Amino acid sequence: MDHKEDKRFRVAGHEALIGIALVLINFLWWYGFAFGLGGQPVSDYDWILGMPEWFFYSCIVGFFLMVLLVIIVVKYMLTDIPFDDEGDDHE
């Protein structure tokens, strides 16, 4: 039982790390575009679809990027594992 659990926990630990990686990517993208492009005076802004460039990239593209990354992670990186301990009810 211990051996099998170790394997499941490795999967779980690995997926938690993926979660942290996603947050870091999300944060850097969000912060970089917002305060990088948005830091200049408003009169110097470039505009995309009527919105300031920083906002478009940071909030709108950033959101779509995260959705895409989450879909990729779910499709290719997560593993299906059972949650129940079969017949093991000692607790």
Next chain:
Amino acid sequence: MNSMALIPLFAFLILIFVVGIYTARKVSRADSFVQEYFLGSRQLGGFILAMTMIATYGSASSFIGGPGAAYTYGLSWVLLAMSQVVTGYFVLLILGKKFAIMARKYKAVTLIDYLQGRYGSNKITILSAISIILFLFSAMIAQWVGGARLIESLTGLTYESALFLFAVSVLVYVIIGGFRAVAITDAIQGVVMLGGTIILLIATIIAGGGMENIMMGLKAENPNLLSPHGHDGELSARYISSFWILVGVGVVGLPQVAVRAMSYKNSRSLHRALIIGTIVVGSIMLGMHLIGVLARVVVPGIEVADKVMPLLALEVLPPWLAGIVLAAPMAAIMSTVDSLLLIVSSAIVKDVYMNFINKDAKEKQVKRISFWVTSITGILVFLMALSPPELIIWLNLFSFGGLEAVFIWPIVLGLYWKKGNAHGAIASMISGLVAYILFHSFAPNYMDMHTVIFPIIISFFMYVLVSLFTQAQYRQNGWV
């Protein structure tokens, strides 16, 4: 307000009521009353899981307070709100499968059961129950006040009768239906929230003559509204970023959210919920807050921030459609309140009563007590909400931050760090709570970051240091 707008609003309340009651029939058929009433027998599928997480988390502040703040601060507040996209994937990935496995192993029904199973300490159970009851009780009052104010301003009813209407429509299905009724009504409420957001966003852009036109209007009024630093340039990058902890990753520490991470059926539900959750929470947060900014041009000169969203909806939409859209904040409030009510009730019944007062309670007794506790809690909140405290967001954020500082490390490090032990967890919880109250009272937003930051850092170090110092006692009967 136009009676055409009231029809969809009341139709929505009735729909929720009927679905809640219908679902409640499951409770009497379930194998285990406690598992079913407080956790829906761990049967949630991906869609319901995603929706109930979002609906629980998205509250009055996402639909009323948030757009109001965006109206004042401009695009910077949308930027800040976008830190919440994280909640769509982070909670389920971090707690994820390990939490599901351990919760089943411990036969945990509540978050506190899990902590009890992990640390085996009664002190932790009591401490957790007290913090949950204290903080979530105040959060509930804030939400009820928000709900009643909304009904009041839409229908012209008095505050008291609005509160009564709201209380009745939520209380009945929670009391008799438990978690499953809450989760399924949450799913409907989540769909209403998403639909309302999309309709209102499109209508607002059209009413303002297009995005570019509105942005130019904002620029003409005050260019700072378009900068990431707020209308007066006072929001620093550090301050805005600190909300990533409060409303982003820290959400892992909220009991009402964490308990949902052990309610799903299998890995496939979890996987689906990740995708659906990220899309829906991002759309609602982006949409609702952007709407608040755009409203500044479309409906200028609104003095009371909380009225931005209702006034805008009535302005840019035909009345019957405004009624549907205004069901969205109602849905957000109801879906938060029902979850909070159930979690407070579970803390009292499952964690206090069944653990300490009556260890061998019979199924029938537990059932009766659960109904009573849930009803009395609901009525108490109703009575306290009658003379409401001001500032919805403040109260709501207070309970948010406080709970996060208390629970985040005992949950997360408890899952992934073998050396973490009961002493460390208790130290972390107490220091987190005390630090939060002290910082909140004496040094709010210390060093230009949200109050929650330092308490979370302090409780982290307390957990690690105390666990390391006391590890000798735990070496033998260690954890898996």
